[in-house]
Amino acid sequence: AVVSTQSTWALREEIAELIRDAEEVFAKVGIICKAWTEDGKKPDEKVAGEFPYIGVGGLHWYPEVDVVSVPIPALHFGKVKRGRIDPDVELFQGTFGDLEKLCPETDPQTGGKQSGLNF
Numbered sequence: 001a002v003v004s005t006q007s008t009w010a011l012r013e014e015i016a017e018l019i020r021d022a023e024e025v026f027a028k029v030g031i032i033c034k035a036w037t038e039d040g041k042k043p044d045e046k047v048a049g050e051f052p053y054i055g056v057g058g059l060h061w062y063p064e065v066d067v068v069s070v071p072i073p074a075l076h077f078g079k080v081k082r083g084r085i086d087p088d089v090e091l092f093q094g095t096f097g098d099l100e101k102l103c104p105e106t107d108p109q110t111g112g113k114q115s116g117l118n119f
Contacts, residue, residue, distance in 0.1 A: 058071075
């Protein structure tokens with residue numbers, strides 16, 4: 001589509017008028033707008049910081065090129081290790097030989113045979 005320079009300037013003037021009207025209404029109720037951003041222009045550092053976009057409703061708006069993008073974080077498909085087992089921990093392997101580790105036949109405190117265990 002071709003937009004004539006004359007209609008573009010008229011639209012820009014209309015936008016500037018809307019901004020002035022909004023500022024006037026905001027002043028009446030004690031609201032101060034940090035900055036205004038128009039498409040085709042670099043965003044003000046007050047609202048964008050060092051980024052070329054402005055966050056709008058969870059989206060990123062790049063006003064210089066008038067593009068909206070959905071920020072999707074990088075995906076990680078690597079293996080996640082949650083916690084570590086101490087190297088000195090003895091693991092139960094599911095055999096009867098390991099049963100002695102879990103339920104010793106002798107009482108460690110008295111050294112005598114524990115009652116109720118029949119191996």
